[in-house]
Amino acid sequence: MNLLAFRYFLEVAKTLNFSKTSETLNISQPGLSQQMMSLENELGIKLLNRSTRKVMLTEEGEYLVKSLQPSFEHIENVIRELKENQQLPSASLRIATVPSAASNLIPIALKQLRSEMLDFEFNLQEVTSLKAVELVESQRCHLAFIRTPIDAKRLDDLGLHMLEFERHPLQVIVSAEHPIAGKSSVDLYDLRNEPFIHYDEKEAPSLFYLLERACLSAGFIPNTIGGGPEILTISTLVSNGLGITLMPRDMYHLIQSHRIKAIDIDGDQSYSSISAIWKKASYVPLVTKRFLDILQGFEITSST
Incomplete structure (x- = not known):
């Protein structure tokens, strides 16, 4: 041949x-x-x-x-x-990740890997989900952690494996001074006239479509006045009373600001999760393979 x-x-x-x-x-x-x-x-x-x-x-x-x-x-x-x-490369692990995974999931997995394998280096690069997919597809990173996309088939078409982790419900995020800030839950339809701080459709597509779908399921189109891909920017806009937004619970826990409040949504079944992705290949470096084995312990569903 x-x-x-x-x-x-x-x-x-x-x-x-x-x-x-x-x-x-x-x-x-x-x-x-x-x-x-x-x-x-x-x-x-x-x-x-x-x-x-x-x-x-x-x-x-x-x-x-x-x-x-x-x-x-x-x-x-x-x-x-x-x-x-000009020599065998040292064992390394290059990871692209969204901020929520960098703060929660990755440190736990790296700690376990370090207890088993001392001779390796790692590099974390905090990026948007879109950029993370690009870095893994081009093999500039061994794996990435992204917001689970609505259409996982696209990842398969790009030649990527996917491993999904714990799912978190969407919550309404408002300023601490907002009239509903003291409520434990709210009907999303009651907020149809509120200005929404949205997510960037290109850089944060999963969050963009989650917010859109939740509002549409509640019976209205969100009145968007602005937005972006960064959660800290969005939370700052919300804390200053410029609008409200929807955010997965794990993202809200990262912010830790007394200036915003999270409220559960009555009857809503919208969830978001983090997924690990990596390139489909016949050979996977040992340190990457062991890291993926560790991540299997956090998995809830998988897709190839």
Whole structure:
């Protein structure tokens, strides 16, 4: 089996352009075409639909790309690390995370890992969920902790595993001076005329859609006056009486401010959770694998 032909195929699949791929690989276009035809003949399946105007992957081609890409990316990463370090890289764990996981889940898991494996380093990078997905997908981080997305299938399409942890109910967050601040629970519909501090749809999509869905389920569209991706910014806006918001209980516990209050929502079944994600690959570094084993103890559901 000619592994170089598979490498050529992955490049063709990336560009869907034989001319561009031949330039990138420094191979003639007829030679590249011959490599693809030989590979299809050897496998006995058609991988590419070619015409004079465009190139498209067949279903079998898409499956092969999805199956092979992680392995070739791993090979390239290993070679790059060896070249850069001129030696075997030390055991390290690069983690991208949203703030709530950085303060709650990760320290507990790292403490347990440290008790089992002393010879490793770790680096935490606090980012939005969107950025965390990007860092893991590009393999700049070994794993990440994000707000569980509404559509977990997208993670699977990106070649990522997902492990979900404890779910927390949404609560109404108001200023300590707000008229309802002393209540233990509230009907969300009664707040339909309140100004809402929202989440950024691009940077914090899970929280954005959770708030939208909760309000729509209550029978209204939130009257949004502003927002952003950072929970401290949003909580500061709320504490100054500029509006109210909805926030998962675990996020509210991070803020620890006497200037805002959290109120339960009557009858609402909206929940949010943190999930760990990592790249699907045939090889996972030992320290990452052990860390994932530890995280299994916190899991409630899993998706692949």
